[in-house]
Amino acid sequence: MPGLIDDYSAVVCDLDGVVYRGPDAVDFAVTALTALTVPILYATNNASRPPEEVAAHLSDLGLHVTGRDVATSSQAGAVALSGLLPAGARVLAIGGAGVREALEHAGFEVVTPQQAGEEPDLVVAGVLQGYGPSVTAADLAEAAYAVSNGAVWVATNTDATLPTHRGTAPGNGTLVAAVQRATGRDPLVVGKPHAPLYRLCADRLERPPAQVLAVGDRLDTDVAGAVEAGMDSALVLTGVDSVSSLAVAPPSQRPTYLLEDLRALTEPYLSVETDYVWWVCGGDRRRLVDGSWDVASAGSPIETARAGTACLHEAIDHEELGLDAVLRLVPEIDAWQ
Known part of the structure; x- marks a missing residue:
C-alpha cells in the first residue's frame, strides 16, 4: 500500500x-x-544561526544536508524587505549572525546596532529583528529609534519563549515586544505561524x-x-x-x-471514518454518550488518538462539549501524556 x-x-x-x-x-x-x-x-x-550552521548540525546527526536545504525566518525576512525597499537599501540588523547574513545575501547594505550608535545621523530604511543570544538593551534602543523614524520593521518571529538546556529563556517575541512598547508600532512578522x-x-x-x-x-x-x-x-x-x-x-x-x-x-495512513454517531480509525470504534466515552472496540494508541480527537473536535465545534469536559475525557485517548 x-x-x-x-x-x-x-x-x-x-x-x-x-x-x-x-x-x-x-x-x-x-x-x-x-x-x-x-x-x-x-x-x-530560529533566526540566529545561518543555514550552513544548521546544516552542519543536521549533518552531524547523519543527514545529508547543505545550507540550501535549510530555510530560516531571517531569510524570509530579507525576502519580505526586498519587496518593500529598493535594492541596496540600508537595513539595521538586530539579532545573530543569521540575520546579517540573510540581509547581505539579499543585497542590502547591512548596518549593525554598534554602527548605528556610533553614527546617529545614519538613516536606515528598514529593520530586520531576529533572535540573538547577545542582543542587548542598546540594540533594542537602536531598533526603536529607527522604527520611530519611519524605517520598515520586519520581525523574523514572535515566539515568546526559547527552550534551552538550562530552562526557558525569553524568545524573540519578548524582544520584539520591547520595541513595540517603545514605538507604539507593530512589525511585519514572517516566521511561523x-x-x-x-x-x-x-x-x-x-x-x-x-x-x-x-x-x-x-x-x-x-x-x-x-x-x-x-x-x-x-x-x-x-x-x-x-x-x-x-x-x-x-x-x-x-x-x-x-x-x-x-x-x-x-506508512499507509489510517484516516478516521464516521457516520457522526461512531468514530472509527483502524480497530478503534468509539462515540460520546452523555458526555462519556462509549467504546465498542479499542485500537492501537495512535488509532485511539485519531478517532478520539476527531470525535471531540466535532463535539466542540457543535458546542456539545465545553473545554473542561474535553480535558476530562482526553486522558483516555492520550497514551503519550
Whole structure:
C-alpha cells in the first residue's frame, strides 16, 4: 500500500522537537527522513544561526544536508524587505549572525546596532529583528529609534519563549515586544505561524503549497502556519504538543494528519471514518454518550488518538462539549501524556 508521503511531492520539516532535541536526534528521525524520496526543506523560526550552521548540525546527526536545504525566518525576512525597499537599501540588523547574513545575501547594505550608535545621523530604511543570544538593551534602543523614524520593521518571529538546556529563556517575541512598547508600532512578522516562511519554502521547492506537506510538533506555529499558507500538515508527537493539546485546538491549529513519529510518513495512513454517531480509525470504534466515552472496540494508541480527537473536535465545534469536559475525557485517548 502507498505511504502517506506518496500523496505529496515535497516536505517542509520543522527541526526542534521533530528532527532533534538540543544536540541529539529525535528517535527514528534520521532513518525516517533518509528513507524519503521527495525533496525535504528544513524550516526554522530560529533566526540566529545561518543555514550552513544548521546544516552542519543536521549533518552531524547523519543527514545529508547543505545550507540550501535549510530555510530560516531571517531569510524570509530579507525576502519580505526586498519587496518593500529598493535594492541596496540600508537595513539595521538586530539579532545573530543569521540575520546579517540573510540581509547581505539579499543585497542590502547591512548596518549593525554598534554602527548605528556610533553614527546617529545614519538613516536606515528598514529593520530586520531576529533572535540573538547577545542582543542587548542598546540594540533594542537602536531598533526603536529607527522604527520611530519611519524605517520598515520586519520581525523574523514572535515566539515568546526559547527552550534551552538550562530552562526557558525569553524568545524573540519578548524582544520584539520591547520595541513595540517603545514605538507604539507593530512589525511585519514572517516566521511561523505566519505564511511567508512556508511560502518561501514552496517557492524554493518549486511546488505549489498544495503539493507540499508541512511536518512539525507545535500546533500554534508549525500547523497554524501551514494552514495559513494552504499546506497540509502533520503533527508528530515527539515534541511540544500532545494529543491533549490537539483535542482542544481551534480549527486553525488542527493538522491534516496525526503521527506518532516520522516513521509514519512512509506508512499507509489510517484516516478516521464516521457516520457522526461512531468514530472509527483502524480497530478503534468509539462515540460520546452523555458526555462519556462509549467504546465498542479499542485500537492501537495512535488509532485511539485519531478517532478520539476527531470525535471531540466535532463535539466542540457543535458546542456539545465545553473545554473542561474535553480535558476530562482526553486522558483516555492520550497514551503519550
